[in-house]
Every structure is written in structure tokens, then in C-alpha cells.
Amino acid sequence: MLTLHLTENSPPLSLAADGKTLFEHIVEQDKSRLRDVVAARIGGNLVDLQSVPADGDEVFLVEKDSEAGLEVLRHSAAHIMAEAVQILFPDAKVTIGPAIKDGFYYDFDIENPFTPEDLRAIEKQMKTLIKKGRNFVRREVGRQEAIDLFTGMGEEYKVELINDLPEGETLSLYQSGDFVDLCRGPHLPNASYLKGSVKLLSIAGAYWRGNENNRMLQRIYGTAFADKEALQQHLFLIEEAKKRDHRKLGKELDLFSIQDEAGAGFVIWHPKGALLRTILEDYEKRQHLKKGYQIVMGPQMLKADLWKRSGHFENYRENMYFTRIKDDSADGGEGQEYGIKPMNCLAHMLIYNSHLRSYRDLPLRYFELGTVHRHEPSGVLHGLMRVRCFTQDDAHIICMPEQLQEEITAILEFVAEVMNLFGFSYSMELSTRPEEKSIGSDADWERATQALIQALTVNQLEYEVNAGDGAFYGPKIDVKLKDALGREWQCATIQCDFTLPERFDLSYIGSDGEKHRPVMLHRVILGSIERFIGILIEHYAGAFPLWLAPEQVRILTVTDAHNEYGAQVAELLRDADIRVEADLRNEKLGKKIREAQLEKVPYMLVIGDQEVSSKTVAPRLRKQGETLESMSVEHFISHLQDELKVVLGGSHSC
RNA sequence: GCCCACGUAGCUCAGUGGUGGAGCACUUCCUUGGUAAGGAAGAGGUCAUCGGUUCAAUCCCGAUCGUGGGCUCCA
Numbered sequence: 001m002l003t004l005h006l007t008e009n010s011p012p013l014s015l016a017a018d019g020k021t022l023f024e025h026i027v028e029q030d031k032s033r034l035r036d037v038v039a040a041r042i043g044g045n046l047v048d049l050q051s052v053p054a055d056g057d058e059v060f061l062v063e064k065d066s067e068a069g070l071e072v073l074r075h076s077a078a079h080i081m082a083e084a085v086q087i088l089f090p091d092a093k094v095t096i097g098p099a100i101k102d103g104f105y106y107d108f109d110i111e112n113p114f115t116p117e118d119l120r121a122i123e124k125q126m127k128t129l130i131k132k133g134r135n136f137v138r139r140e141v142g143r144q145e146a147i148d149l150f151t152g153m154g155e156e157y158k159v160e161l162i163n164d165l166p167e168g169e170t171l172s173l174y175q176s177g178d179f180v181d182l183c184r185g186p187h188l189p190n191a192s193y194l195k196g197s198v199k200l201l202s203i204a205g206a207y208w209r210g211n212e213n214n215r216m217l218q219r220i221y222g223t224a225f226a227d228k229e230a231l232q233q234h235l236f237l238i239e240e241a242k243k244r245d246h247r248k249l250g251k252e253l254d255l256f257s258i259q260d261e262a263g264a265g266f267v268i269w270h271p272k273g274a275l276l277r278t279i280l281e282d283y284e285k286r287q288h289l290k291k292g293y294q295i296v297m298g299p300q301m302l303k304a305d306l307w308k309r310s311g312h313f314e315n316y317r318e319n320m321y322f323t324r325i326k327d328d329s330a331d332g333g334e335g336q337e338y339g340i341k342p343m344n345c346l347a348h349m350l351i352y353n354s355h356l357r358s359y360r361d362l363p364l365r366y367f368e369l370g371t372v373h374r375h376e377p378s379g380v381l382h383g384l385m386r387v388r389c390f391t392q393d394d395a396h397i398i399c400m401p402e403q404l405q406e407e408i409t410a411i412l413e414f415v416a417e418v419m420n421l422f423g424f425s426y427s428m429e430l431s432t433r434p435e436e437k438s439i440g441s442d443a444d445w446e447r448a449t450q451a452l453i454q455a456l457t458v459n460q461l462e463y464e465v466n467a468g469d470g471a472f473y474g475p476k477i478d479v480k481l482k483d484a485l486g487r488e489w490q491c492a493t494i495q496c497d498f499t500l501p502e503r504f505d506l507s508y509i510g511s512d513g514e515k516h517r518p519v520m521l522h523r524v525i526l527g528s529i530e531r532f533i534g535i536l537i538e539h540y541a542g543a544f545p546l547w548l549a550p551e552q553v554r555i556l557t558v559t560d561a562h563n564e565y566g567a568q569v570a571e572l573l574r575d576a577d578i579r580v581e582a583d584l585r586n587e588k589l590g591k592k593i594r595e596a597q598l599e600k601v602p603y604m605l606v607i608g609d610q611e612v613s614s615k616t617v618a619p620r621l622r623k624q625g626e627t628l629e630s631m632s633v634e635h636f637i638s639h640l641q642d643e644l645k646v647v648l649g650g651s652h653s654c
Numbered sequence: 655g656c657c658c659a660c661g662u663a664g665c666u667c668a669g670u671g672g673u674g675g676a677g678c679a680c681u682u683c684c685u686u687g688g689u690a691a692g693g694a695a696g697a698g699g700u701c702a703u704c705g706g707u708u709c710a711a712u713c714c715c716g717a718u719c720g721u722g723g724g725c726u727c728c729a
Contacts, residue, residue, distance in 0.1 A: 100727045113658055161729050171729085182729045204724030205657030212725075216657045219724070247722095251665080260702075260720045377655050379725080559686040586686080594690035608688055620689060627689075 003058040006030055017055040022047070023189055026061075038064040038193060039072045039186045046072070048138055048186040064193065065226035074099035076136060076176075076188040077126075077198050077224040078106045083179035084125035085220075088118070094181065095157040095208060095217055102234065103223030107206055109157065113218050114203045122220065123200045133192035134177045138185055146171045146182060157208070158182050196228040199235065241485055246537035247383040253542055253599060255533075255550075256384070265381045265388030267530055275550040275579070277529060281369055283648075284393050284526070291414060293367035293395055298347020300371070304337040309503055310346055311439050313339070315472045319374045344370030345522060348396040349504045357508040362518060363399035363407055369529070370394045384534030391529045397521040398506065401447075404519055408455035408477075408494060411523050415479055415492045418525050421647070422536065424481040427488075428461050431469035431476050438472045440499040448496035448519075449475040471522075473499045483539040491527035491535070543600040543622060546640065547647050553640075554601045555582040555617075556592040558608035565612045569605065569633055576637045597622065603640070 003012045006029055015025060022040050026033050026049070039062040040047050046068060053059055062069045078097035085092050085108055097106030114122075141149070143162065150158040161182060162171065174183045176191060188194070200222040208214035225231040242248075250256050255273030262268060269277060285295060304322060307313040312320065321340040326333055341347075348366040357364075371391045380386050397407050419426050430452060433445045452475055456463050463477070470476055479492035497520045500506075507515045526532040536544070546552055553573055557566040563584045573580040581601075583592045589606065596604045604620040611617055616630040619639075631639070 096726085096729060098726090098728060105727095116659090158729075165729075184729055202723060203658070206725045207656075208726095209728075210726035212656060216725080218657085221724085258721090264720065378720090379655065379657095381721090556689085558688055561686075588685095588687050588692060589689060590687085591691050592689090597690055604689085606689065610688085618688085625689075 002053045002055060004029065004053075005058075005060045006033060007061075012058075017053060017057070019052055021050050021052050022059065023049040025053070033061065034189075036063045036065075037061045038069045038188050041068070046186050048136070049189045050136075050138055051186075065230070070224075070226065071099040072186055072188060073193065073197075073226065074104040074224045075183075075185075076191065077194055077222060078104040079136070079174065079176055079179065079181055079183070079187065080126050080129050080191055080194065080198075081122065081200070081220060081222060082106050082108075082181065083177055084122050084129060086179060088121055088125055093155055093157055096161070097181075103201065103221060105206075105219050105221045107208070107217040107219045109208075109215065109217050113205070114220065116203070119200050119203060119220065123198075123222075126198060126200075129177065130191045130194045130198070132177070133190050135190050136187035137175045138187070139173045139175065141171050141173055143167075143171060146173065149173075149180070150182065153180075194224055197226065197231045198222060198224045199231060201238075237485055241487070241538070244485070244538040244541045245383075246385075246534040249537050249542040250384070250534075253537075255537070258383070258387075263388070264378060265376060265386075267384060267387055267389070272550040273533070276544070276548060277533060279548055279550070280526075280529065280533065281393075284369070285367075287414075287418070288365075288367040288395070291365075291410070293365040296348060296351055296366045296368050298341070298344060298350075298368065298370065301338040301340045302346055304339045306346055307339040310500060311473065311503065312342065315439070316342055319376070321373050321375060340373045341370070342372050342374045343522075344368050344372065344392065344394045345396055345500060345520075349500065349506060349520075352398055352506055353504065357518075359400060359508050359510045359516070362508060363397050363403050365395055365397045367393075367395040384530045384537075387528075387530050390531065392524050393526045393529065395523050397523065398501070398518045399521070400508070400510075400516070401451075401519050404451045404496070404521070405455050405458065407521060408452060409459055411494050411521070411525075412455065412459050412461065412477075415525055418492075419479075419481055422539065424483065424539070426479050426481040426492075428456060428463035429466050429469075429478045429480060430456065430463050431466040431471075431478060433470050433475060434468050434472065438470070440473065440502075444498035445475065448498050451519075452477050452494070452496055471495050471497075473497045474522075481535070483535060484541075485538070487538075489531075489535050491532060492525050493523065493527065495522040497522060544602075545647065546602050547644050549600075549602050550579060551581050551599070551601050552578055553580040553603045553605060554596045554599075555580065555584075555605045555607060556589060556596065557582075557584055558589050558606065560584070560586060562607045562609070562612055566607045569607065569617060572633050573637065576641075578637065578640060593620070597625075605636070 001014050002017045004015055004025060005012050013029060026037065037049070040049060041060045041062055042053060042057050046062065062072065064070070064073055075098065078099065082094050082097055086094070089110055091111060093109040095107040095109060097104065146162050147159055150162070172183060172185060174181055174185060174187055200220060202221045204219045204221065205216045206219040208217055223234060225234060250273070253272060254270050255276065256267050256269050258267055288295065301323065304313065320342050322337060323340065324335045324337045326335045348368070351366060352364065369391050371389065373389050376386060376388055381388070399407055432449055456477065474495050474497040476493050476495040478490050480488045480490050482488055501518055501520050506518050508518055510516045555566045555570050557563050566582050566584060570580050570582040583596065593604060600622055602622050605617040606620060607617060611630065614630070616632055617636055618630045619628040619636060621627065
């Protein structure tokens, strides 16, 4: 007997294990389920509907719009794509083609890279294959048989894969039409499940097995969804993301530029962008002071010897900028070598060491908006998200080991507060010791990791573990935030460090009168100000909330007869610390509104004859062209202050 | 760093082996207009940089710089 759960909630059915496939069982029980079911789960393993359940199996069905179901759908789509490519490009050698988050890809070794026209032709060919509705047929084979098969087909990458698989592993082949692939499965019963819901997206180069020493393959990305509507929704989100691209909006809103002649990866902040950044930084400074941090500042570069002592020279040199100026000093004119800081921790430790510290002084929390330079490979640079010079909202907390958990807890609360202000949801990840390139003893790593786990546990926070993804000096907690389009970004990070205090001989005198070694936490909340602003631009689609908007109010006069009063109003608002600009140009009101609207200014104040004579302003909101009743300037100012108070809670203005 | 594509006016983009275009923006003039673009004229370019092929290169070729999409979510 076997147990079949036909739906999630229906009572399980007991069926005879009579050699029928799952597909046949479902047909017998409820044919209509075949519309939505693409695979099954037996004892934690995903299997095809073609498989024959054994006596005692408990079978759960996998629906096509579930996570596992989509994976099956996409993996099958990858196979169909590979078949289409082999029909159109018989010389193409297949490699691997997995399902990924939001889609799938397949890598091919082919003489000439694919063109966008090729992509369309491949998609068309796929549609033909899907229409034909071929079945996916599974066959298990011995190792030698598989090697002979793929060698015969000239598919050397598959042969390499087989040779790398552990001895004794069952090898399975899937055939759809004339296309045979080495594949673990499972797959759809039939390609027709993909009708109308597959789309090829892009072509890219990718290394065989991700290793840059290997041959560059041609990758095709595509996506597939449970139905046409879900696909359309996904394509809409891609379009929406394009519209919000911070590089596009950054230019349109005149926030920043990155220019060839200045250097790749170096952001130049224009007045509005610099103001936006200042607002963010001011907010951070206030919050840190409130939470018992002390603001400090270190120099942009320090002697190279200090970087050797910290381990950065050893572990991070290839990303660091160095400088040496020849002079006539005692060292023979070679000049002192300096390293431009890629991290801010060194100066903070020098501050700590500038005094003898008592346990009564701890914890010490040093905060710095620290600008760092890191030479990232040219290929990874991307707008504000990945740059070579950026400013971190960086802090180093030096404390006693027994204070560690309390400090981490406070940081996690800080993160929650800030994420909440911007409307981001977020999740946690714990990263442990890297396999290569790390410093410190096993015991230190273990202690640090445990402290982080404890703080997460005490706060009842869920987290995922990224084994081996820690920094070279310690384990860390990363916070991934989710923006308005559901995309994830890594910003805040809390890194535990038992190593640098050792290297720099940090100490404090304990209550016992003896010297002890403190612990250090490195942490950021926003991460990089540059990247965070990039995320904010996309999150808000450039329409910043009032407290962040570089220009909060724009005054629009109807004719130049109203300019004098308009300028007076601007002065009054400016006196109330409101960021205001006046558009006094000789242009029609419609044009002034259009431009203010496109520049996403939160409030527009229209000023014409009525306002001049009654000493009022007529506010128009950025949102859907809404307007407010005409009101006095004083009334308008308190209206803005109320709105700011709701968000920021305090009585200050920004 | 590597693969592919791209680099033309401040911006968005056409275009050609033989004296480079449009729209917006800019300047001047006209216009004084109440909730998303008023009109006219003008100015604006070493066609990314350097080299090669050619009688002739913005266009073809190479290099460099830069930008964009990617570069183990593992049969």
C-alpha cells in the first residue's frame, strides 16, 4: 500500500502499490489535479509524476506555483531551451542548465556568441517544441554507459561532469524529443505545461564552473512561471525596476554623476545629491549620539606598516591604494609608504590606545562617517551600488566579553529602528569562518560565533547560516533588506573581532586590577551611504519622503507680477528651516508644474493674484496632483512640521 | 580581471567611407498666461582617446579608457 495526499487538506488516500506511475494514480483519483501538479515529494525527495511509487511510500503532490514546482517548471524550460539551441546550432555543446531564483539559464560552448536575433529565434523554436508537447522521459544508466553515450555525442562537458560525480551515484538521463541530458530531475510530465509562460531574457558570458581560468561559455537567461499572468507580472516588475534605476533617476534628478575623466567608481555628488546625503548623515549623527556613540574622525591614509600590523596588507592588499612620495628624508629619499584606508578601524584603535582604559570606561562606541577606498575589479562597478570610494556609517564598539551580547542586542534594535523609518523589511544571515585567508585561533572564532548566535537567539530573530562567508578577522551577522519591489540588498552588518584587539594590544584594567583584553565589534547600519542612497532612490522611485527630499517645497508664480511676494514666501520658509526653491521664470504655470512634478518635489506652492491679495499660498501635492485649500504661510509651515514630526518623532526640523 | 554589446550636442537618440542630424535643455526676442510642455530666432560637436588601412575614416581594423548585461543559485 501507499499513501497519496491528493491535495494539502484532503484526507490521504491509501492505494495499492501496483506498479502504476504517479501520473496514472492521479488520473484514476482526480484528473483535474493534473492541471496544477508538476511533480511529487516522497520522503523529502522530489520525483517525477512518471515515477512508480513503492510500497509504503507517502506521496505529497507538488503544485506548479509552489517554490519547488516553479523549480521543476524552470528546469524543464532550460531543457527545452537546450533542445531548441541544438536544433538551431548543431555545433553548440551543452554544459549545465539549472533553475535559479526567478528563472533559469543554460550555458553553451559555441564558436560565435549568440546575438539578440538568435535569442528571438531560440524562443520561437522553444514555442514550437512546447506546442508539440513532448514528454520528459527518465532513464537510469550505469556510469560507463553514460560516458559512452555523451562521448559519442561529442558532449565533453557532460563527460567531465560524470567523471566528477562520486562513485556509486545513480545517473539519470532525461530525454525530451531528440534531446538527451544528464540530469537529476525531476521534470514536468510534458512540455505543454510551459505554454505561454516562458520568456528568454538575456545573453551573457559565464565561465565553465564559474572559474575564470576556464573557458568562457555563452549563457542564456530565461524565466518561466506557472501561468501567463504570473509571467506578465514578473516582466512588469522588471520594467518597473528599469524605470527606477538609480543611475537613470540620479541623472534625471541631478543628484550625482560618475565621469570617465575623474575615474571609474568615483561618485561626484551634485548639489541636490550632496544635500540628500547631508540630510541622511545628519540623521545618523543625531541617532548615534542619542545611543551613546562618540563621533570620531581618522585620517584618509595611514603608514603602510600599520596596515601590515593589522593584517590588511597581508589579506587585502590587492584592493588597496598605496602612495609614496620621494623626498630628501633620512631613509635615502625613498619616502614613507602610506596606505589609503579601505576600512576605518585602525584610527579607532589608536584612539582607544591613546589612554590607559578602565573597565569602568567600557563599552566605548566610536562612530565615524568614514570614507574608504577599495579598488574593486572594473567589471563589478555599478552606479552607486558598487564603487571604489564610499562612506560607511561605521562604528567600532570596544567592550568586555561579558558585554558583547548586550551590545549586539542594542545594535539589532538600532537596525530595526532605522529599517522601520524607511519602510524596509529585512532578514538576518550569520556568516562563519572562511576556509582560506583568515586570522585568529579556532577558540576565538568559536567564542565570537557563539556571541552572535546568542544575541540572535535572545532577540528571537530567525537567521540563515552562510558557512565560510565571514570576514577574515571574524564571524558576522548580515542584514538583508527588502525594497518596494521585493528585491534584497545587503546593508547592515555586525562583525565580531577577537583578532585586532590582540594585534594592537588593546587592554583595559579590570576590577581585579589586572590587564584584560577587550573585544571589538565592527558594525554599520546603512552600510555604504552611496549604496544606501542608490537603494533609496529605487525604493522611493526618486520621490523621497518630505524629511529626505533635497527640495521640499517649490514656489511657482503665475506671472512675474507675483515674483516679489513669491520671494518673500520663500524667505519665510527658509527661515523656518524648510528647503525651498522659487521658480520665478517667465514661463507658464503649466510648464512650471510639469517640471516640479518630474523633479518629484513634495510640495508646490502656486502663487497668483489671489494669494498675493489674501497673503496665502495654494499648495499642490506631488502625489496624484492633489491640492490643498489655500492657507497662510504660517499654517503651511506648521503643516510641514507636523508631517515631519510623524516620521521622525522629534521636534527638530531637517 | 574575463566574455559580449555599446560610446555621436548638456540630456535622449537618429545617421553616413567624401563639409554631421532631430527633440528637449541653453541664449535672445515676443508673450503676462491659475494646476503636467506658448511662439520665433540663435548658439552649441576633434562623432571617447591613440594608432593603422585608405586618395579620403565619425563609419573599416587594432589598442586604450569608460559604460551596460553577465561571470558555480552547481548534472
